[in-house]
Amino acid sequence: MRSWASLCLVLLLAIIVAACAGHDWASPGEVLRAIAGDPSLGARLLVDWRIPRVLAAALVGALLGLGGAVFQGVFRNPLAEPYLLGSAGGAALGATVALLVPLAVPQSVILPVLAFAGAWGATVLVIGISRVSGAVDAAGMLLAGVAVAAILGALRSFLMLALSDETVSLQIVLSWVLGGVQTPSWPGLGLLAVISAACLALTLLFARGLDMLGLGETMATSFGLNVPRFIMLAVLAGSVVVAAAVAFGGLVAFVGLAAPHVARWLMGPLHKPLLPASALVGAIVVTVADAIARSALPPAEIPLGLVTAVAGGPFFILLLARRLRT
Amino acid sequence: MTALVADKLIVKRGNATLLNGLSLSLGPTGSVAVIGPNGAGKSTLLKVLAGIEAPTSGRVLLGDRDLAGLSHATRAHALGFVPQQFDPHWDLSVDELIRMGAERGERVLQGAVDRVIADFELEALGRRRWSTLSGGERARVLLATVLVVDPPVLLADEPAASLDIRHRLGVIQSLAARGRERLSMVVVHDLDLAFSYFDRIVLVDRGSVVADAPARTLLEDPCLDAAFGVRFDRLQTDDGWLLRARL
Numbered sequence: 001m002r003s004w005a006s007l008c009l010v011l012l013l014a015i016i017v018a019a020c021a022g023h024d025w026a027s028p029g030e031v032l033r034a035i036a037g038d039p040s041l042g043a044r045l046l047v048d049w050r051i052p053r054v055l056a057a058a059l060v061g062a063l064l065g066l067g068g069a070v071f072q073g074v075f076r077n078p079l080a081e082p083y084l085l086g087s088a089g090g091a092a093l094g095a096t097v098a099l100l101v102p103l104a105v106p107q108s109v110i111l112p113v114l115a116f117a118g119a120w121g122a123t124v125l126v127i128g129i130s131r132v133s134g135a136v137d138a139a140g141m142l143l144a145g146v147a148v149a150a151i152l153g154a155l156r157s158f159l160m161l162a163l164s165d166e167t168v169s170l171q172i173v174l175s176w177v178l179g180g181v182q183t184p185s186w187p188g189l190g191l192l193a194v195i196s197a198a199c200l201a202l203t204l205l206f207a208r209g210l211d212m213l214g215l216g217e218t219m220a221t222s223f224g225l226n227v228p229r230f231i232m233l234a235v236l237a238g239s240v241v242v243a244a245a246v247a248f249g250g251l252v253a254f255v256g257l258a259a260p261h262v263a264r265w266l267m268g269p270l271h272k273p274l275l276p277a278s279a280l281v282g283a284i285v286v287t288v289a290d291a292i293a294r295s296a297l298p299p300a301e302i303p304l305g306l307v308t309a310v311a312g313g314p315f316f317i318l319l320l321a322r323r324l325r326t
Numbered sequence: 327m328t329a330l331v332a333d334k335l336i337v338k339r340g341n342a343t344l345l346n347g348l349s350l351s352l353g354p355t356g357s358v359a360v361i362g363p364n365g366a367g368k369s370t371l372l373k374v375l376a377g378i379e380a381p382t383s384g385r386v387l388l389g390d391r392d393l394a395g396l397s398h399a400t401r402a403h404a405l406g407f408v409p410q411q412f413d414p415h416w417d418l419s420v421d422e423l424i425r426m427g428a429e430r431g432e433r434v435l436q437g438a439v440d441r442v443i444a445d446f447e448l449e450a451l452g453r454r455r456w457s458t459l460s461g462g463e464r465a466r467v468l469l470a471t472v473l474v475v476d477p478p479v480l481l482a483d484e485p486a487a488s489l490d491i492r493h494r495l496g497v498i499q500s501l502a503a504r505g506r507e508r509l510s511m512v513v514v515h516d517l518d519l520a521f522s523y524f525d526r527i528v529l530v531d532r533g534s535v536v537a538d539a540p541a542r543t544l545l546e547d548p549c550l551d552a553a554f555g556v557r558f559d560r561l562q563t564d565d566g567w568l569l570r571a572r573l
C-alpha cells in the first residue's frame with residue numbers, strides 16, 4: 001500500500017513540476033490559477049499547450065512502461081524491451097512514409113495511423129516468421145524480431161535518403177525518430193487517455209498467464225497454460241501498447257526497459273501489481289524527461305528520446321553489471 | 327479400472343526416435359518407479375503422459391478420455407508434474423509459488439493451501455524468496471506447489487536427483503507413500519531407492535518398456551543387467567536388497 005501511495009504522490013509531484021517547467025517557468029500558483037480558469041494570456045497558454053503536453057507525456061510513459069512489462073514477462077528476459085520485436089522499427093517506417101510521401105490525408109491523421117499499422121505489421125511479420133520456421137517460443141521470436149528490426153531500420157534509412165529532397169523534411173523525420181511527445185488538443189488527450197486505460201485493462205488480462213510463464217514453459221504448460229497461443233496473444237497485446245506509445249510519442253528509448261525493473265524492485269515479480277506499477281514508473285520518468293527536454297536549452301527543445309537515452313544508458317549498464325556479477 | 331494408459335506412443339524429434347511404440351497401463355493407485363539408462367526416453371515418456379509434449383503418434387488416455395481432447399485446465403488439475411529442473415525466472419516467494427499452484431484448480435481452497443504448507447513443513451518459509459532457499463527447501467516447495475490441488479496422478483521426473491541423501495530419502499519416501507491413495511509415478515536414478523520404496527518398476531530402454539513388474543520380481547530379472555550394460559551383484563540385507571554394479 002505504501003509503495004502505491006508513494007508512486008502516485010511522486011507522479012503528482014512530477015506532473016506539477018513539469019507543468020511549471022518550460023521555456024518560461026511558471027509558479028505552481030500560476031498553474032493552479034490557470035486550471036481554475038484564469039483568463040490571462042499566460043494562463044490560457046498553460047492550459048492549451050503545456051498542461052496537455054505534460055499529461056500526454058505521462059500517458060506515453062505509462063504506455064511504454066506497460067509495454068515493457070508485458071514484453072519482459074513474455075520473453076522472461078530482463079534485457080527485453082518493447083522495441084526488440086521490430087514493432088518500433090515498423091512504427092518508424094510507417095511514420096517516415098507519412099512524413100515523406102505526399103498523401104491526400106492530413107499528416108496529423110495519417111502519421112499515427114501509419115505508425116500504428118507499421119508496429120502491428122512488423123509484429124505480425126515476426127510471429128509469422130517464427131511460426132513458419134516452427135520456433136514459436138520466446139527465443140525464436142526474439143531472433144526473428146532482431147532480424148526484422150534490422151531490415152526495417154535499413155528500409156527506413158533508404159526511404160529517408162531516397163525521398164527527402166530537402167533537408168527540412170529530413171529533420172522532421174529525424175526529430176520524430178528521436179522521440180518527442182506531440183502537444184495534443186484536449187480531445188486528442190482524451191483519446192490518448194482512453195487508449196491508455198484500455199491498454200492497461202487489456203494487459204491485466206494477461207497478468208496470471210505471465211506469472212505462469214515465469215515458471216518456465218514446461219511448468220506453465222503443466223499448470224494449464226496453452227504456451228504457444230498465450231505467447232502469441234501476449235506479444236500482440238504488447239505491440240498494441242507499444243504502437244499506441246509510438247504513435248503519440250515517437251521512439252522513446254529505455255523507458256520500456258527500465259520502468260519494469262524499478263516496478264519489480266518496488267512491488268515484487270507478480271504481474272497484477274507489476275503492470276500498473278510499471279505504468280506509473282514509466283509515467284513519472286517520461287514526465288520528468290519531457291520537462292527536461294522542454295526547459296534545458298530554451299528556446300530549443302531537446303528530443304525526448306535523447307534525454308531518456310542519456311539517462312537510460314547508464315541504467316542499462318548498471319543492470320548488465322549487476323547481472324554479470326550474480 | 328485404469329487411471330492412465332499409454333497406447334503405442336511414438337515420439338520423433340528430427341531423426342531421433344525418443345519413444346518407439348511404448349504402451350503402458352497404470353491403475354488409479356500405486357507407486358511406480360521408472361528406471362532406465364540415460365537417453366532411454368524416461369523424461370519424454372513422463373512429459374507425454376503429463377500432456378506437456380504431444381506424441382508423434384499414439385495416444386494417452388486419462389480414465390477413458392483421450393488426453394489430447396481435454397481442456398488445459400482439466401488436464402492441469404488431474405495431472406501433477408514435477409520437472410527435473412525448476413528455475414523460476416522471477417524471484418517469487420514461497421507463498422506466491424504455492425498460491426500459483428493452487429490457482430490452477432477450479433478455485434483456490436485456502437484449506438488446501440494451509441494443508442500443503444503443514445504437510446511439507448513450510449510454515450517458516452512463507453515470505454522467503456526462491457533464491458534464498460536451500461536445495462532441500464526448494465524440493466519441498468516445488469512438491470507443495472504441484473500437490474496443492476491434490477491431483478489424482480503425480481508424474482515426477484527425478485525431483486531429488488541433486489539432493490543430499492537425507493533430503494533425497496525424504497522426497498522419495500513421500501512420493502512413494504503417495505502411491506497408497508493416488509497414482510504416483512517417479513523417474514528414479516538411484517536403483518536401490520527404486521527397489522526399496524516402490525511397488526512397481528517400469529524399466530525403459532531405447533524408447534520401449536523392457537520390463538514392467540513388481541520390484542521383487544524385476545530385481546532378479548537379467549534384463550536389468552542388459553539394459554544398463556553392467557553386471558549387478560544382488561546383495562541381500564536385513565530388510566531388502568542392494569545392487570552393486572560391475573562393468
